[in-house]
Amino acid sequence: MPDHFIIQLIGLENKNIQLLDYSIENHICHIHIQLKRKKHACPSCKTRTDRIKDYRTHTFQHLKVAEKRVYVHYRKRRYACSCGKSFDEKNQGLVARYQRFSTLWHQAALFHSISAPSFTYTAKTFGTTAPKIMRLFDARTEAFSTPPVSLPKVIAIDEFKGDTDKGKFQLIIADPMTRRPIDILENRRAKTIQRYLRERGHQVEMVIMDLSSTFKNAVQQALDKPVIIADSFHFSRYIYWALNKVRVRVQQRFSEKDRKHGKRIQKLLFKRSHKLDTAQKSIIRRYLSLHPDLQTAYTIKEAYQAWFDANKAQERHDVRQSLHDFYQLVQDKQLPEFIKAIGTFRRWETEIINAFIYPHLSNGFVEGINNRTKVIKRTSYGYQNFSRFRAKILAQHFIKDFDISVG
Structure with a gap:
């Protein structure tokens, strides 16, 4: 296998890296590298030099390849300047000083910790501990x-x-x-x-x-x-809650079969009548015939849905007046559940009307x-x-x- 292919495989092809050796032991890949020798500026006097003082090996963990954990053994040069200062070579973002994980590992672990279900899951995926991932997350998400x-x-x-x-x-x-x-x-x-x-x-x-x-x-x-x-969802549900409360109240007098059936058709009661098919309409008619209050509650619900659809389709067409007409309908029917619901509507009337003035919000x-x-x-x-x-x-x-x- 060509050396350059291994460097590309671990994502370090743009770092001027030379591969020295590699081995695979127990599903762990060890890669020995060094950078190409070149002149570096002394951090003290800014003089450029390529005089080597010594070498040190910096071992760190890199991104996994084919589910094999990768450890990089970086043979790092230390340069000696004529001013007496010695310094490490710049590694172009390969790994930070004193770090046990590569820069790319930190980036990948950070993105994974943001999108992953938990920090523990990220830690297991990247071969480290949850506290390490949490420290990385806390430090890099300051923005x-x-x-x-x-x-x-x-x-x-x-x-x-x-x-x-x-x-x-x-x-x-x-x-x-x-x-x-x-x-x-x-x-x-x-x-x-x-x-x-x-x-x-x-x-x-x-x-x-x-x-x-x-x-x-x-x-x-x-x-x-x-x-x-x-x-609109939060104020509309008061009408549906009222309908359901009427259903719960009146079905106490029903047979056990009808009570169970009433629970099952709750969604059909909430659905607009013109969207029901023939079989569903037959079920609703039969159930509503069991009690007049239930029939009245369903009529109020249908009136509300008609009011809502009519005003939602227009920019503004006497929303307040038509809402007051709906109040009057509820008052005439005298169902306590709906009278309580329109009490909430009265307290929030301006805000509810605003929902129709700005229907896109x-x-x-x-x-x-x-x-x-x-x-x-x-x-x-x-x-x-x-x-x-x-x-x-x-x-x-x-x-x-x-x-x-x-x-």
Whole structure:
């Protein structure tokens, strides 16, 4: 096998390396190398010299090849200058001084630690210890540990369960335009949100959120008359919850067979009637005939879906008036579950109407980020250190669209 092929195989072909020897023992590859001799500038007097004082062997671990661990034995020259200073030759980024792993190994381990399920998994893959990988991750992800100087004009906020040393719940701030997380706050308390927005939210004009009064009050107190947009999923589900509560209440009088059947067709009840096929419509009609309250609840749900679709399709067409018409319908039907639901709608009416004025803005992408975060936490059996957890989330979303290869 040609010497240059081995050098190319381990990704060091551009380092002016000469192969001295190689061997394979017990699935471990030992490669002995040295750099081509050339003049180097003395770090003290800047005089260029190629006078060799002695040689020293620097052994370090490199990237695996064909699942064989590679150890490089680098025969390093020390040069002697006429000024009396001795110094090591420059190795063009092959390995840093005193390091037991090559530069390419550090790069690959870092990228792997960002995308891998856990630091322990990366450590096993790269033949080292988890603390070593965590130290590498902490040192190289400092950029993600620094909060942004200012936030964009439009932001989305949501909470997720992190269970770190800073609290049970954390808060994510994301950019709806790039659909990426901007920052992670250590908790969801109003004071934390207010302080953060006052420091960095001078440009923020619009905020998308769920129906959290804590978030709403914090944003209103921290920012200058922001436009708050309620996420459509979070206010629509109050109608579906009301329908389901009616189903649970009335089915207590049903036979055991009908009660079990009611649980199975819950998704059909939520589905728009015009999207049901003939068989599904027959099932729904039969089930609704079992109790008038269930029929009434289904009628209200259909009216809500018709209102939602009509206003979502237009830029703005009397959203407030049509919403008040829906309130009146609910009041006329006198189902307590829906009366309670529209109470929430009344408290968030302005924010709900904003969702139709700006139909392209929602928190749906944030839920996707939160799902990815839950996977990160679950596969690593949780994160105690909040700073490391925060950097892991931000770094993983930063590199997810890049095709990264090392070596």
